[in-house]
Amino acid sequence: MFHHFHGVGHTSGQGSISSDQFAEILDWLQQQYTILDAHDFQVAALSGTLRPKDICLSFDDALRCQFDLALPVLKSYKIKAFFFIYSAPLCGIDNYLEIFRDFRNSSFENIDEFYIQFFSQVKGEIHKTYDTYMKVFLDSHYLGDYPFYSGNDRWFRFLRDQVLGPELYHNTMIKMLDMHDYKLSEASKRLWMSENHVAHLFKNGHLIGLHSFSHPTAIRQLSRTEQKTEYQKNKAHLCKLLGKTGISSMSHPCGDYNADTLSVLNELGIKIGFNSSMAYVENRGPLEIPREDHANILKQLTK
Structure with a gap:
């Protein structure tokens, strides 16, 4: 699971990695595991044919730094990944979660x-x-x-x-x-991808999935109706943007969800979902696939 990258046009911040570090992580992962393209991973996961060493790559939050700095590395390794997109910033609605993070790191x-x-x-x-x-x-x-x-x-x-x-x-x-x-308007322009960026990812074989509309940090605190609105709006926006109706993957913002969330996602035809940690989940279902944060992988590389 990847989020922030630093390099040309994107400042270093807590938890961010460079393109070179990303490549080092991929080299290490390829030695330890089999990296599947996102589509192949989803098919195998849903058919029960995933092997113990099969993994995939995923990126959350529609961050511009992922497009500018991580995508060229993915292209050089010929890997197709999941990109989980929340819609608000692409619709011109500032999301303060990311703005506040940038403020913490830049000021x-x-x-x-x-x-x-x-x-x-x-x-x-x-x-x-x-x-x-x-x-x-x-x-x-x-x-x-x-x-x-x-x-x-x-x-x-x-x-x-x-x-x-x-x-x-x-x-x-x-x-x-x-x-x-802090200059809010300047930050908004450099933090997120545009709709054209997301369409480019899709056209080049990466899988686009849901990540809610506005990225609540504690979605379980919302009512079932509010949660459904979050994911319905997210799916409607991405389906319209990409010209498709079959979006069937997602990741949970901040790894937060409850039984209502899973019920809503099932209603919306979502087949596969990802957590944000490797924590144990009793009776784990296909909407609760664990993920390892890149920060933990980087620690293993530097031991």
């Missing part, structure tokens, strides 16, 4: 400098309950299945998704953007 010396300021800001917002939530967080081992997250990474995500909620988190971050004079 501070390092990510922990951002966290210091963010935690201070949040403590000012919810000062009476901040320490109580900290105890709940520590007792819960929140996101313990993601070993590449630091303690501050996990505490930030806990505050964002379990304490603040979308509205208060958004307002807190907007205050910080204003404090740092």
